[in-house]
Amino acid sequence: AQSVTQLDSQVPVFEEAPVELRCNYSSSVSVYLFWYVQYPNQGLQLLLKYLSGSTLVKGINGFEAEFNKSQTSFHLRKPSVHISDTAEYFCAVHKTSYDKVIFGPGTSLSVIP
């Protein structure tokens, strides 16, 4: 069965510090990978996605993620966070041969001034 693991449920980080949010998935077949962000009291928004090609993917708001097939990981990074980055971040996996997207449990990022 396909699953998505986000090991850190909460990540506090000081403003302007770097951050990495971890995501690992289990799948024996090709996948597409996504990161979504959910700001308080809002729906999810797509941050970035990996479909194919370069394993380093750049998204909105200065975020980037790197696909590592051997480690089945897709960690999200930002070199310098801002207060406005405080939100819930969801990693998601989509098997290329299937319609459904599986979301991870989410990581709550809190940026401390």
Next chain:
Amino acid sequence: DAGVIQSPRHEVTEMGQEVTLRCKPISGHDYLFWYRQTMMRGLELLIYFNNNVPIDDSGMPEDRFSAKMPNASFSTLKIQPSEPRDSAVYFCASSFGSKGDQYFGPGTRLLVL
């Protein structure tokens, strides 16, 4: 485009009452998804439609839940009768193609007393 529209934004009802949640997807999108989000279970896919046809309803928790999509621009999720454990935020999302980016609505926050 106005994005995915959901109504109502908030709903408070008493146990046993019928609840109907509404969703208008983005024009031109052929996939529609209903999700439920709770602290305990995270984001769960309840059901999704392709071209107005339900494809997978394996996530629908019980027979009390039903969903319809009478046309390409409207879908409903109905709970009858509602129970306190149904309290959650319900999201509707739409995409163009199964591999397309999912666009989420703002959600309906349901509280069943």
